[in-house]
Amino acid sequence: MEPVLELRNVTKSFGGLRVTADVSFSVAPGSISAIIGPNGAGKTTLFNQITGYLKPDGGKILFQGKDITNLSTREIVTLGMARAFQVTSFFPEETVLDNVRVACLSQMNKTRNLLKSVSVFNEATDQAFKILESIGLQNVADRAGFELAHGDQKLLDIGIALALQPKALLLDEPTSGMSPEERLLTRNLIKRLWKEFSLTLIFIEHDMDTVFGIAQTVRVLQMGRLLAEGSPEEIRRNPEVITAYLGEEVL
Amino acid sequence: MNQSSGAREIILLGLFLLVFGSVPFIKQSDYHLMLANHVLIWGMFAVAFNMLFGVTGMLSFGQALYYGLGAYSVGLVVKNYGSAMFLPALGLGLVLTIVISILVGLLVIRLSGVYFTVLTLAFGQLAWQITFRWYRFTGGDDGIQGIMPSGLLENHTVYYYFTLALVVVSIWFLWRVANSPMGLVLRCIRQNPERVRFLGRRVRRNQLRIYVISSFFAALAGGLMAGVTNSIHPDMFYWTSSGEVILMAVLGGIGQFFGPFIGATVIIVIQDVVGARTEYWSLIIGIIMMIMVLGMPKGLVGEIRGLMARYAAGKVNRG
Ligand SMILES: Nc1ncnc2c1ncn2[C@@H]1O[C@H](COP(=O)(O)OP(=O)(O)O)[C@@H](O)[C@H]1O
Ligand SMILES: [Mg+2]
Numbered sequence: 290m291e292p293v294l295e296l297r298n299v300t301k302s303f304g305g306l307r308v309t310a311d312v313s314f315s316v317a318p319g320s321i322s323a324i325i326g327p328n329g330a331g332k333t334t335l336f337n338q339i340t341g342y343l344k345p346d347g348g349k350i351l352f353q354g355k356d357i358t359n360l361s362t363r364e365i366v367t368l369g370m371a372r373a374f375q376v377t378s379f380f381p382e383e384t385v386l387d388n389v390r391v392a393c394l395s396q397m398n399k400t401r402n403l404l405k406s407v408s409v410f411n412e413a414t415d416q417a418f419k420i421l422e423s424i425g426l427q428n429v430a431d432r433a434g435f436e437l438a439h440g441d442q443k444l445l446d447i448g449i450a451l452a453l454q455p456k457a458l459l460l461d462e463p464t465s466g467m468s469p470e471e472r473l474l475t476r477n478l479i480k481r482l483w484k485e486f487s488l489t490l491i492f493i494e495h496d497m498d499t500v501f502g503i504a505q506t507v508r509v510l511q512m513g514r515l516l517a518e519g520s521p522e523e524i525r526r527n528p529e530v531i532t533a534y535l536g537e538e539v540l
Numbered sequence: 541m542n543q544s545s546g547a548r549e550i551i552l553l554g555l556f557l558l559v560f561g562s563v564p565f566i567k568q569s570d571y572h573l574m575l576a577n578h579v580l581i582w583g584m585f586a587v588a589f590n591m592l593f594g595v596t597g598m599l600s601f602g603q604a605l606y607y608g609l610g611a612y613s614v615g616l617v618v619k620n621y622g623s624a625m626f627l628p629a630l631g632l633g634l635v636l637t638i639v640i641s642i643l644v645g646l647l648v649i650r651l652s653g654v655y656f657t658v659l660t661l662a663f664g665q666l667a668w669q670i671t672f673r674w675y676r677f678t679g680g681d682d683g684i685q686g687i688m689p690s691g692l693l694e695n696h697t698v699y700y701y702f703t704l705a706l707v708v709v710s711i712w713f714l715w716r717v718a719n720s721p722m723g724l725v726l727r728c729i730r731q732n733p734e735r736v737r738f739l740g741r742r743v744r745r746n747q748l749r750i751y752v753i754s755s756f757f758a759a760l761a762g763g764l765m766a767g768v769t770n771s772i773h774p775d776m777f778y779w780t781s782s783g784e785v786i787l788m789a790v791l792g793g794i795g796q797f798f799g800p801f802i803g804a805t806v807i808i809v810i811q812d813v814v815g816a817r818t819e820y821w822s823l824i825i826g827i828i829m830m831i832m833v834l835g836m837p838k839g840l841v842g843e844i845r846g847l848m849a850r851y852a853a854g855k856v857n858r859g
Contacts, residue, residue, distance in 0.1 A: 340738070366740035378738075380731045383724070391728055394721045395739040403722040403749075404713075410721065453739065 291354055293318045293457055293489045294339065299348035301331075301338060301513075308334045309345065310513035316457075316506075321483045321490045323500045325524075326510035327534055332493045333375055335510070336459050340372050341365040353456070371455035373446040375462045375493070381435035385426055388434050388445055390417040392452035417452065423482060424448045440471040444478070451486060458482075460492040464499055476502055497535070501525065509534060549715075553708070560704050564697045573700050575812060577768045579805050580707045581761045586788040586800035587714055588757030593786070594794030595718060596750050597730030598649075601782050602660030605644070605667045606637050606755040608777030610762030612671065615684045615772035623690035630763040637759035638752060645751040649744050652733075661779060668777035683773035687766050703764050710757055711801070717753065718797050726750055758785075791832055793839020802841050 292315035301309035308331040316322060324332050337343040339350055341362040350358045357365050380388050393413040394400050408414070421427040424444045429437060434445060443463060450458055463479060464472045476499045483490045483503075494500050500507060500521070507524040509516040511534065517527045524530055563576040585607065592598045613633030617625050648659045671678045678684075692698045717723050725746055728736050733743045766772050775781065784807070785800075792803025810828060815821040836843040 342737075362737045363740050363742060366738060372738055378732060378735045380728045380735065382731055383727060387724060391721075391724050392739050394724070395741055400721045400725045400741060403717045403720045405721070406716070406719045407721055407724055408719075449735070449739070 290318055292316055292351075293353060294491075295349075295351040296339075297349040297351070299335075299338060299345045299350060301334060301343065301345050307513045309338065311348070312510075312513070312515045313348075314508060314515060314518055316489060316491060318489055319487065320505050321480070321488075321492075321503060322506035322508065323504035324491065324493045324508050324510060325495070325497075325500055325534065326516070330510040331513040332510055333461055336372060336461055336493065339365075339459065340370060366453065366455075369454075369456035370459070371450035371453040371457070372459040373443075373450045373461060373463065375465065377439070377442045377446050379434045379442060379445050379449060382433055384431055384433055385421065385437065385445060386414075386417055386430040389420050389448050389452045390414060392449045393417045393420075396453045420448050420452050423451070423485060424478065440467045440475075443467065444475070447482070451482065454486075455488065457489040457491070458486075460490070462493050462495065464494065464496050472496055472499065475499075479503060553712075557704075557708070561701075564700060570696055573696055574768060575808065577700055577703055578765075578808050580703055581764050581768065582785070582788060582804040582808060583801035584707045584710050585758055585761035586785050586792070586804040587711055587797070588754045588761075589785045590789045590794055590797075590800040591714055591717065591726070591750055592754040593789055594796075594800070595723065595730065596726040596747060598747060598751065599657045599786070600648075600660040600751070600754075601657045601779065601786070602648075602662070602664030603755065603758045603785055604777050604779065604781035605660075605664040606641060606758035607762035607765075607781055607785075608667060608671065608774075609633055609637050609640065610759030610764075611766040611772045611776045612678065612762075613759075614763045614766040615687050616678070618687045618766075619684050623688045623694075626689040626693065626767065630760075633759050633763045634756060637755055641752045641755035642748070645748045645755075649747045649751065661782070664777065664779060664782055668774055668779075671774045671777050678774070681774060683771055685771045687770050687772065689767045693767065699767060703768070706760065706764065710760065714753075714757070715797060717750075722746065722749070787829060789839075791829060791839060793842035795838060796841040796845065799839045799841035803839065806840065 294316040297313050299309050299312045312335065324335070326332055334343065338345045341357065341360050341364070345358060349356060352365065352368055352370060355368065357368065380391070390407065390413055393416045394410060397413055399410055399413065418427060418430070421430055424447060426441060426444060426448065429441065434442065437445060447460060447463060460479070464475045467475060479490070479492065480503045482488065504521060506518065507521055508518045509524060509530050516533060517524060517530050519527070560576060560580060563573060567573050589603055592600055610633040613636060614626065614629045617629035617632060644663050648656055648663070651659055672680060674680070688694060689699060693702055725736065725741055729743055729746060736743050762776060788803040788807050789800040790803070791806060792801065793799030810825055811821065814824050818824065838846060
């Protein structure tokens with residue numbers, strides 16, 4: 290099967306600092322996989338390049354067989370890639386409903402309309418409520434985004450991405466800053482969303498229970514280099530990965 | 541639109557028409573009519589400006605460029621081709637504004653934050669300089685007097701209702717924009733432009749759209765004002781005109797759709813009351829403004845709505 294996402298020798302430096310060093314991998318359609326690695330390894334920068342927010346210095350990125358290396362974020366999103374952010378990103382003064390609804394309207398290509406009220410777009414509103422139910426925020430639909438607790442804001446960020454009906458969804462540290470209970474809920478939620486929306490899902494995560502609990506494939510980045518790639522079992526046993534990142538306790 | 545907000549809109553509109561529609565019947569002199577005209581025109585200008593500033597987060601310090609363009613289109617055409625051309629001249633000013641605001645807009649939206657603000661100011665001042673220096677064409681510092689609308693519009697009361705009608709339609713249009721999907725995208729652009737790109741939307745394209753729309757109504761305000769004061773003056777292009785509309789919006793409350801209209805009303809009334817009593821009126825207005833802006837950071841309408849919400853919550857709590 291053709292990979293949904295393919296990176297070929299992607300390279301990126303900031304000044305003299307190599308943050309992406311000749312990274313190549315393919316992501317199978319419908320899979321769920323994790324990217325792990327120490328802080329500063331270049332994980333977020335990799336997502337930034339995949340979503341067109343940063344241009345790689347070299348190499349190629351293909352999405353559904355199409356070269357997207359030089360496309361803008363807007364074009365890549367339109368092709369079916371969506372993303373949630375490590376530093377939670379949403380629209381703080383809008384209601385939770387409108388945060389998701391604006392994404393629904395964008396996906397339905399209705400955002401050029403300037404004479405009809407947002408509330409007459411029933412299809413977008415229904416879709417937004419469906420998303421809110423999926424992420425468990427339907428009871429706070431009328432609250433402003435900034436009023437939510439941190440954990441709920443992380444979910445809202447994911448909800449906005451989901452509302453774009455993406456084929457591929459990238460989540461950057463979805464459980465960061467969450468309590469252990471919230472983490473467990475979010476882990477199960479991610480797994481459920483992956484199935485419910487038939488996504489190809491890639492997530493960056495530091496919480497190893499989440500990584501080894503739901504990922505089919507794990508990729509390890511270290512100093513911009515792809516150190517290892519394999520099943521959770523393989524990664525857990527990989528001696529290089531253990532010295533570089535996991536340490537002994539995960540064994 | 542759900543029913544309750546639809547009903548509220550109609551009540552608001554009715555009230556607005558009642559208050560402003562009755563001015564010609566209750567006025568004691570033509571001066572009051574002129575004052576009401578000023579409130580309507582600056583109120584519309586301020587609401588349109590706020591679509592740019594309060595809604596989209598683009599603080600233009602150069603809307604005088606379009607206010608002046610609208611006014612000078614009317615003034616110069618009427619002076620050279622006669623009163624009969626008043627309405628076509630108004631239209632010409634609007635068309636010119638669309639063209640020029642697209643061209644200027646393409647340049648200024650490349651910058652954001654304070655750089656955007658400074659560049660808009662520079663364009664406004666450039667237009668003022670040209671108007672000021674080009675004496676033979678524009679009348680320079682003297683401006684042009686005796687700009688009369690033709691036909692029925694020559695009558696002050698008719699002209700007032702003409703203005704009222706255009707202002708109501710304009711504000712209704714802007715209200716629709718504010719509540720539309722595009723309006724929602726504009727608010728999102730103010731709060732988090734990066735995320736808007738990740739929704740698959742063009743940030744700059746939307747900023748340009750609202751820049752042109754907002755400038756269009758600034759030009760309409762200028763053109764209408766030329767018919768109210770029967771004169772044009774290079775000060776209409778000056779940065780103080782841009783500053784005045786900013787003050788109106790901030791005073792009334794940039795977070796509220798109608799806030800800037802109330803801000804315009806308050807400033808025009810204060811100018812009138814204070815200006816009649818002392819020559820230091822601009823100093824006194826400055827002080828009043830400072831106190832109001834510092835004491836009411838959400839603006840008049842924002843603070844009043846906050847108080848009403850607190851009062852309502854208190855009532856609920858007490859049972
Ligand atoms: N825009 C940027 N300009 C310069 N350096 C950057 C930029 N973004 C990230 N970096 C640097 O690149 C390295 C990798 O960062 P990042 O991709 O955020 O790591 P991770 O997400 O794996 O923690 C870090 O050293 C970081 O300081
Ligand atoms: Mg990161």
